[in-house]
Amino acid sequence: MKSQADVVVIGAGIIGLCTAWQIRKRSLLSIVVVEQGISLGEGSTGASSAVCRHRYSYDEMVNLARDGIHAYRHWPHFIGTDQPLAQFQKDGVLWLVDGSNGWANKESKRLEKAGIRTNILDATDIKSRFPALNPCSLPPDTKCGEAHDCNDGTSYLYEVDGGYFDPVNALEDLRRALLGKKVDVRFRSQVQKVLTAGGRTRGIQLDNGSVIEAPCVINATGPWCNEVFQQLGLALPWSLKPTRIQILHLDRPVELIGDLPVCCDIVGGIYFRLQNRGQQIVLGSTLEEDEQEVVDNPSDFNRLIDDDFKQAKLHALHHRIPSLPYQGSVTGYCGLYTVNRDDVHPIVGESEITGFYVANGFSGHGFKLAPAIGAMLAKEITGESSDFDTTVPISFLAPNRIPLQLDVKNVLA
Ligand SMILES: Cc1cc2nc3c(=O)[nH]c(=O)nc-3n(C[C@H](O)[C@H](O)[C@H](O)COP(=O)(O)OP(=O)(O)OC[C@H]3O[C@@H](n4cnc5c(N)ncnc54)[C@H](O)[C@@H]3O)c2cc1C
Structure with missing residues (x-):
């Protein structure tokens, strides 16, 4: 035909x-x-x-x-x-960085120049706007989840017009x-x-x-x-490579109070956001090492989560949201980025x-x-x-x- x-x-x-x-x-x-x-x-x-x-x-x-x-x-x-x-969810996007070198101020200026609204927040702002978040600037122990003495950073970039769909x-x-x-x-x-x-x-x-x-x-x-x-x-x-990417889902516990923005947690190597009217947390990685598993056949690949990935990302999330209890169901799935190597x-x-x-x-x-x-x-x-x-x-x-x-x-x- x-x-x-x-x-x-x-x-x-x-x-x-x-x-x-x-x-x-x-x-x-x-x-x-x-x-x-x-x-x-x-x-x-x-x-x-x-x-x-x-x-x-x-x-x-x-x-x-x-x-x-x-x-x-x-x-x-x-x-x-x-x-x-579909509706745009206007939660904003918070960049959790170590606060050094005036990064947040520099990036804010670049974004504002492009007509994108931003705020510069300090640790006190974060604690009052997003009480569940720990603004620590030190990397977490993602192997064992061992606690450290947290140390607030100096400034954080918040994208007012960011969110998710x-x-x-x-x-x-x-x-x-x-x-x-x-x-x-x-x-x-x-x-x-x-x-x-x-x-x-x-x-x-x-x-x-x-x-x-x-x-x-x-x-x-x-x-x-x-x-x-x-x-x-x-x-x-x-070199365009179909690459396996893991994502975790957690039910939002009652202990987690207040609003949560979309978080790009550079310090912890994770990003997370809410979904389902705020009842669930979606958690993914920002690390290059988690974008390495090339898939031969995009129609047939492992869609299950690796246990070590799950543990490492949960440790990073617990560092960022200390009130999150270590219990409750954590599920997940995998999808494919097509990474231009x-x-x-x-x-x-x-x-x-x-x-x-x-x-x-x-x-x-x-x-x-x-x-x-x-x-x-x-x-x-x-x-x-x-x-x-x-x-x-x-x-x-x-x-x-x-x-x-x-x-x-x-x-x-
Ligand atoms: C886990 C995960 C998290 C992500 N998070 C984000 C994010 O937070 N923000 C962001 O901006 N992006 C994100 N991305 C990336 C973004 O989702 C993708 O870049 C985007 O969806 C790619 O869309 P696409 O239309 O190119 O590909 P696809 O959605 O894969 O669509 C391609 C379509 O082509 C069809 N197709 C393939 N071959 C043929 C054929 N021969 N004949 C007919 N049909 C065919 C397939 O069935 C498929 O439906 C994420 C991706 C993943 C996997």
Whole structure:
């Protein structure tokens, strides 16, 4: 069977759906989204902590995060409905650092310059605003959980406009919005081949043999991206590795009083946030050493938590929230980052095959960036602007760029 479209998006994760939505908002191009899964959220997006923080090493990334998070903060407007399922949770983002070298002040200035509201908090502010948090600046003993004499830091960065989102509801909101604009999102549709001729994209072939002819195809397949590249024989100069990432869930105990922001605890090597109306804590790692387990097959990997990971992260969390009792159920799961081993930043843009676009290697940042990435690609493909455009040029993430220079190569890069 043969059909035609102007654009085929491969993958109905947050990148694919945001891109399809942004193209539709600016054009009447016919778009088909093909998804191999039977439902939404079967890739990285379904496992995402969906933390929306702005601080990045590069100013361009700060701006990109700002523009992506702006869409989540104005989701009803972005998605074109008064009653979306997903809602931005405005908990703010607190960076717990050792307080040295004026880091918080310096970063606050950078963020404010980009139009992102911040506060500088001291230890007393933290204790009064977030009474459960210990503002200690010393690293915890994550092996044995041995207590030390805590020592308050001097200053901490608080992102007023940060927070988190519900990733699966975001996907469902996007699917419904696309459906309302007559964009076909097809499940159980695995792309087996991207068709090309004479250096140009011609369409795709699905696993059932049917063909969709299209001059524009976008690879938004998350951790499966290399399968598409290999089939095409496209050798990109980037090492994009599906990487197993562990996440813990704890029920919030009654002992934990007051508000909790999203915490990027650099000192403890963890991040955490609330969910389920504040009744649960989601806990993950910020350490490069926890982003090393490359997975051969993104459809089949160990989704269970390692006991040593669990113990280490719980020790770090107990140091940060001393009132947390060492009891109660701790569950967890694993998902996949697609880590760009060269510079932990994504590659986005047209490849050397005309009409074949890549949006891959998001390395743990993709959720917050997705609306801005979608806008970037949509502007490039349609030539049209929209009210959710990003100020960051697509060349910043182009597949033929030089790797960015970074001090840290982890999720907080
Ligand atoms: C545990 C975890 C925590 C995270 N936390 C954060 C966070 O706090 N903040 C943040 O910004 N980011 C976070 N991320 C990263 C973010 O979630 C990802 O970067 C983002 O979801 C990637 O979206 P995607 O659409 O590229 O990929 P995916 O969500 O994986 O979507 C790709 C889709 O393509 C489909 N597909 C693959 N191959 C084919 C094919 N051949 N044919 C058809 N369909 C195909 C897949 O089934 C899948 O649905 C986290 C990720 C994980 C795993």
